[in-house]
Amino acid sequence: xxxxxxxxxxxxxxxxxxxxxxxxxxxxxxxxxxxxxxxxxxxxxxxxxxxxxxxxxxxxxxxxxxxxxxxxxxxxxxxxxxxxxxxxxxxxxxxxxxxxxxxxxxxxxxxxxxxxxxxxxxxxxxxxxxxxxxxxxxxxxxxxxxxxxxxxxxxxxxxxxxxxxxxxxxxxxxxxxxxxxxxxxxxxxxxxxxxxxxxxxxxxxxxxxxxx
Numbered sequence: 001x002x003x004x005x006x007x008x009x010x011x012x013x014x015x016x017x018x019x020x021x022x023x024x025x026x027x028x029x030x031x032x033x034x035x036x037x038x039x040x041x042x043x044x045x046x047x048x049x050x051x052x053x054x055x056x057x058x059x060x061x062x063x064x065x066x067x068x069x070x071x072x073x074x075x076x077x078x079x080x081x082x083x084x085x086x087x088x089x090x091x092x093x094x095x096x097x098x099x100x101x102x103x104x105x106x107x108x109x110x111x112x113x114x115x116x117x118x119x120x121x122x123x124x125x126x127x128x129x130x131x132x133x134x135x136x137x138x139x140x141x142x143x144x145x146x147x148x149x150x151x152x153x154x155x156x157x158x159x160x161x162x163x164x165x166x167x168x169x170x171x172x173x174x175x176x177x178x179x180x181x182x183x184x185x186x187x188x189x190x191x192x193x194x195x196x197x198x199x200x201x202x203x204x205x206x207x208x209x210x211x212x
Contacts, residue, residue: 040089040134040138044185051181051182055171058171062171093142
């Protein structure tokens, strides 16, 4: 039997890549079977790790890791908590739609600054794929008619001062997104633990002898 001697980090990356395949939209635009809450929780946990890695790379790559420029306590309105509102997971759809658009905007700006195939572009594309995957799974759990995307005017020429502002704005959005996903992952994990405790308690109660 052949032993795979690739580094563990490479194997982990491959595993993550295979893991995300079930989450991306298929040809019909939605998964063939509705996902389970456990699958969505696992995807969110993976996305939280990915979001932190993307932010750390972007902050360093764009030379913004000074004086905590990106680490704002004023996230955009659509990335503020509490994450799990009255609508629960269903309420995430609007946030993920906005995040997908924000990633497209950041990617378009970075394409003007980097050659094709740059690491920052690859990482942004990977994160965008995961956001689309979560959207696809939310559509599987909560079917709703899809809305046509709004038309956006093409960007005009970018002045040097505007380039820095766009870098900083993108970095702050990625920071807020990383915090949002970390909080969401923690809340889903806490909810899962409560459900398991209640299930065990209910199971123990059903096994108690009935007194005559």
